[in-house]
Structure formats: C-alpha cells, structure tokens
Amino acid sequence: MKATVYKGNKTFSVIEKEIEAPEKGEVRIKVAYSGVCGTDVHIYHGMMDKRVAMPQTIGHEMSGIIDAVGEGVEGYAVGDKVVVRPLDDRLVKASDKGFNHICEDLKFIGIDSPGSMQQYWNVPAFVLHKLKAETDLKLAALIEPLSVATHDVRRSGLVAGETAVVLGGGPIGLLVAMVAKEVGANVIVSEVNEKRIAKAQSMGLHAVNPTKVDLVEYVKEQTDNRRADVVFEVAGVQPALDIMCEVAGIRGRILMVAIHGEKKPVDLFKFFWKELSLIGARVYEKEDYEKSIDLITKNELPFEDMITDVQPLSNIQQVFENIDNNPDGMKVLMDCQQ
Ligand SMILES: NC(=O)c1ccc[n+]([C@@H]2O[C@H](COP(=O)([O-])OP(=O)(O)OC[C@H]3O[C@@H](n4cnc5c(N)ncnc54)[C@H](O)[C@@H]3O)[C@@H](O)[C@H]2O)c1
Numbered sequence: 001m002k003a004t005v006y007k008g009n010k011t012f013s014v015i016e017k018e019i020e021a022p023e024k025g026e027v028r029i030k031v032a033y034s035g036v037c038g039t040d041v042h043i044y045h046g047m048m049d050k051r052v053a054m055p056q057t058i059g060h061e062m063s064g065i066i067d068a069v070g071e072g073v074e075g076y077a078v079g080d081k082v083v084v085r086p087l088d089d090r091l092v093k094a095s096d097k098g099f100n101h102i103c104e105d106l107k108f109i110g111i112d113s114p115g116s117m118q119q120y121w122n123v124p125a126f127v128l129h130k131l132k133a134e135t136d137l138k139l140a141a142l143i144e145p146l147s148v149a150t151h152d153v154r155r156s157g158l159v160a161g162e163t164a165v166v167l168g169g170g171p172i173g174l175l176v177a178m179v180a181k182e183v184g185a186n187v188i189v190s191e192v193n194e195k196r197i198a199k200a201q202s203m204g205l206h207a208v209n210p211t212k213v214d215l216v217e218y219v220k221e222q223t224d225n226r227r228a229d230v231v232f233e234v235a236g237v238q239p240a241l242d243i244m245c246e247v248a249g250i251r252g253r254i255l256m257v258a259i260h261g262e263k264k265p266v267d268l269f270k271f272f273w274k275e276l277s278l279i280g281a282r283v284y285e286k287e288d289y290e291k292s293i294d295l296i297t298k299n300e301l302p303f304e305d306m307i308t309d310v311q312p313l314s315n316i317q318q319v320f321e322n323i324d325n326n327p328d329g330m331k332v333l334m335d336c337q338q
C-alpha cells in the first residue's frame with residue numbers, strides 16, 4: 001500500500017508499506033479522501049515538530065470504507081462507509097468532568113499518532129461514525145471541519161432570527177456561516193481576501209470586506225442598531241479581536257474558534273458595558289458529528305463549492321507547496337486510492 005510521511009523540513013515522501021491486519025478493537029479503513037487542514041499546513045511548516053513523531057503519516061479529515069474488522073469490534077462490518085472523529089480520549093479522568101473531547105490528556109489522531117493520508121488506516125473502533133450508504137465520500141471528507149462548525153454554532157446557542165457575524169471566511173469560517181444560516185440566523189461574513197469574499201458570495205453567503213466598509217456601521221444598518229447577537233472569531237488575528245467586542249450587541253455572545261497561540265489584548269471594558277459573553281469552542285462532540293453527517297448526507301448546502309481541488313496521494317509534496325503559494329483556495333482533498 002501507499003502511505004505518505006512527513007519527514008520535517010517541509011518535506012513529504014510517498015512510501016510503499018505492508019497492509020497491516022487490525023489489532024483487537026481496531027478496524028482497517030480503505031481511505032477514500034483526506035482533506036488538508038490548516039493544522040496539517042502548520043505541521044508542514046515545522047511548527048509542531050516537537051509533537052509529531054517523524055517520519056509520521058498525518059491527516060485527520062477523512063472518509064473511507066471499512067476493509068477489515070479486528071477482534072472484539074461490534075457494530076461495524078466490512079463495506080461500511082465511515083468517518084473518524086480523531087480524538088483519542090482513552091486517558092480521560094474524573095476531573096475532566098465527562099468532557100472527553102477536551103480532556104486534559106487528549107491525543108489527537110493524525111498529529112499525536114498516525115493519520116489518514118495513506119491508502120489503508122488502522123484505527124480504534126471507538127473513533128468511528130457510520131455514514132449512510134448514500135453519503136457521498138468526497139463530501140464526507142468535510143465532516144470533520146464541518147463538525148467544528150456544528151459544535152461552534154451549538155455552543156453559541158444561536159437561534160433563528162438572530163444575527164451572526166463571522167470574522168474570517170476561511171474554510172472553518174464559511175462552514176460556520178453555512179451552519180449558522182441553516183439554523184435560520186442572518187449571517188454576515190467579514191473577510192479581507194477578495195477572492196474568498198467572491199467565493200462566499202458565490203455560495204449564497206453575505207460577505208463584506210472590513211477594510212472597505214466600516215463593519216460596525218454596516219452591521220448596525222443591517223440590524224436596526226442592535227448589532228450582532230453572536231460573533232464567531234474565526235480569523236485568528238488582532239483586528240478581529242479588536243472588532244469582535246464592537247460588532248457584538250447588548251448581551252452578545254462571542255465564540256472563540258480561532259487558535260491564538262499567544263496572549264493578545266482584548267477590550268474587557270466592553271464585556272462589562274454590554275454584558276458580553278466569551279465562549280470557547282474546541283473541536284467537537286459525538287452529537288456534532290451526527291449533525292454534520294446528516295447535513296452532508298442531505299447535501300442541501302453548498303458543500304461541493306468548498307472543495308477547490310482533488311489531488312492524488314502521490315502529489316502530496318506539490319499539494320502543500322501549492323497551498324503555500326495560493327491563499328485563495330478552500331479545501332484540497334487527497335484522493336487516497338490514487
Ligand atoms: N476551535 C477549534 O477546534 C478549531 C478547529 C479548526 C480550526 N481552528 C482555527 O480556526 C481558525 C480558522 O481556520 P481556517 O482553516 O478557516 O483558517 P484560515 O487562515 O484559512 O482562515 C482565516 C481567514 O481570516 C481572514 N482574515 C484575516 N484577517 C482578517 C480580518 N481582519 N477580518 C476578517 N477576516 C480576516 C483570512 O483572510 C482567512 O481567509 C484558525 O485559527 C484555526 O486554527 C479552530
């Protein structure tokens with residue numbers, strides 16, 4: 001079988017290796033597609049070299065078909081279409097209060113252990129979610145990032161008729177916007193990259209450029225001065241932190257989706273003044289996956305537009321080099337059988 005490995009120093013190799021039988025409690029998946037995530041790009045840039053045991057197969061946004069079932073696995077059979085929720089919570093403790101998805105000793109599969117950018121992938125059965133026979137496997141590779149979005153929207157408590165502002169129209173921001181719109185909210189995406197604005201608009205989303213319009217005034221006009229009920233910070237930059245407290249209205253809820261690697265200034269006075277709430281949101285829980293599987297299987301949202309390229313596994317080096325040279329693309333999928 002073919003597998004890709006990250007070797008450090010912005011380098012991937014494609015290797016040939018033996019297909020392994022699944023161990024007790026595991027299944028072997030014939031991987032269909034594996035999406036490239038921002039985290040994979042961070043790994044490629046060497047930013048996670050202390051955490052990734054090189055040479056390592058990375059990747060966690062995938063879809064596939066069960067190819068072999070190990071001893072003791074129940075509820076799954078060869079031929080089942082599945083996705084993986086790449087959270088290894090085996091070290092969960094009572095002090096994690098049942099929040100396994102953010103437990104202190106959580107291991108992320110595809111970073112801390114081998115991932116999906118290979119032809120066959122052995123995983124413990126507890127990470128599996130079964131798809132429907134009719135679920136499209138290409139779209140199903142979006143279920144992992146979509147579950148970030150379904151988790152964020154669920155955590156926000158967003159309801160129909162409310163206004164949500166999404167700061168950042170990258171892959172995660174657009175998925176959040178789609179899910180928020182599906183809830184029945186009025187959604188405004190703020191994005192600085194004109195190509196990504198055009199992409200969002202082509203997907204039927206309402207997107208504006210905060211360097212060209214005064215975002216706060218714009219949102220006030222759209223909401224009869226009420227401003228946003230919910231703000232999703234999905235840009236990860238200081239200007240977004242500056243505007244999130246401005247664009248949120250009275251009792252607004254701000255969802256911190258972006259990963260800020262260092263401490264940054266935030267206008268805490270606004271939290272007092274408008275009784276704002278700041279809500280953290282990290283990865284997903286089982287129910288977020290089930291919601292995403294349902295959305296992808298129904299396929300009533302413009303998911304297909306999110307996939308801007310599909311490349312054979314053997315092109316992995318080129319794929320990552322291209323992502324570096326082109327910040328406009330959305331989701332690139334690796335075809336893991338090519
Ligand atoms: N909470 C989680 O579990 C989780 C999961 C996945 C990703 N993330 C984080 O979510 C964030 C978004 O992920 P992504 O893959 O979409 O990243 P991305 O970098 O592709 O998207 C960020 C977008 O923000 C835009 N932007 C930059 N400055 C802006 C500004 N001032 N106003 C509005 N938009 C601006 C960029 O042009 C870009 O399109 C990242 O920080 C990522 O690490 C969090």
Ligand SMILES: [Zn+2]
Pocket residue numbers: 037038039060061144145
């Ligand atoms: Zn991801």
